[in-house]
Amino acid sequence: MADTIIAEDLVKTYRNGEVRALDGLNLSVPEGSVLGILGPNGAGKTTCVRVLSTLLTPDSGRATVAGIDVIKHPDQVREVIGLSGQYAAVDETLTGWDNLVMFGRLYHLGKKSAIARADELLEQFRLTDSAKRPIKTYSGGMRRRLDLAASLIVRPKVLFLDEPTTGLDPRGRIDMWNVISGLVSEGVTLLLTTQYLEEADQLADSIAVVDHGKVIARGTADELKDQIGGDRLEVSVHVDDMNVAAEVLARLGGEVHRDEGLHRLSIGVTNGSAVLTEAVRGLDAVGVKILDLALKRPSLDDVFLSLTGHAAEEEVQS
């Protein structure tokens, strides 16, 4: 299938090149799929979204959305995209209904269609009860939902969501996930950014890990996990058994990692369940009592740590 979003070698610098917000960023999103851009604060996620949604002109590089050049024909790109930025961008003194009708009119819907579409979206996003209240009185989650609704007025083919759940409580987040999953099942091409590994795992077909303005890894959540060496087998034993157990495990796989404090040993394994049975047998044969045994898939946090050398949610000094 054709790629709906393509970015090639995007560069955007600030302060005379001191800050390289985008440093040769490449990505592509096939039609109808969801790409999650995952990266810590300051990685360049927002800058990337702003370039693709025509708000920012890159210093160099090329990008197309739905086959249209973002830099040469921004007006045409705006006809096919929806954008929901990192912070809810709605008029707080107006009501939710006012906002949606206004945006509908700005999308050149007639008065009647704008009203009909506003009512429909308010219903879809469970905001009908608060439709006539000023946005000021909305919760964070409601604001985000209204903001998302505003970007869906003309049913865009391509949708950009910049950190759609940042700042929401767990309930609001799960709410938002459901809303987004619903959109995706309607066939929209979605690019979303997030700092939450779990979120990318949950919503995206494919993940691009971004750090310092570059994509440093790309794949499905499973592929990324495999990149850092598959599963780990963790065995907890009595403190006196540590050395014996380590010898047994060393025969099964590569390097044995010892955690003396927790009396835990671990090895990287590729064929997890087979090794698991072997380990149990081997340890049993030498008389080591197993206190705890687990086969762990690495989390995306582990992936991030091993790719970048720093944790995903760590603040980058600005």
Add this chain to the structure above:
Amino acid sequence: MSVIHDGLIITKRQLLQLSRVPEVLIFSTIQPVMFVLLFRFVFGGSIETAGGDYVQFLMPGIFVQTVSFTLAGTAVGLAEDMTKGLIDRFRSLPIARSAVVLGRTLGDATLNVVVLLVMGVAGFVVGWRPTSGGLSIAAGFLLLLSFGYAMSWIGVFVGLSVRDSRAANGLVFIIVFPMTFLSNAFAPTSNMPTVLQYVAEWNPVSTMVAGCRELFGLPNVFGVTANSWPSQNPLEMSLIYMLIIMSVFVPFSIRKYMKASAR
């Protein structure tokens, strides 16, 4: 035309805001009315003016001062839209590039119509009686609205550049307040030190005020600058100022809008 259509939707949004938060409209009319009353009754007795009592002299001055502050209104409004991310959203929509700023300036012009009307009535109540004909008076108000509109376009530039509503407000005050006082708005320039008289002579606020006095049927009195071109032709000079402001700030502001960014 889609620019006008889109612009008017933005204007309508602003009027809707005013109806949702009526305090804004109330305060933006109370303030100039308060000025009318304060100057009329506090300074009225102590400032000597030619051609009638102080209130005749004062009203054009306060009108011009008030419309000058449209600069602040526009700047603050746009700076707020900027920080709230609304400008980003507008810029991601398929609308004409000038629509948002056009709509905002038209909204502020509409607000000026209301404010001038209320001030006119307040002035009338405390004794303001323009003596020229209806047509001249109408022309005077049109001149005031046009000047307010030109100031509004400077406000667009300031608001989009400063990007913070408090900073925008502060900046405008330190520019506009001295401008309105270094002029003939509240007292004749003939009592100022000579150097200041020359400054006031070229001040657009002075030429506007002198132009309005002329249109409202009041003679203008100048000191050392009485024979200068701006003093002799305040209306023409005011129109030239507006033309300059518009031809600089309309293109600049639209460019600024296109590149605007919330950070």
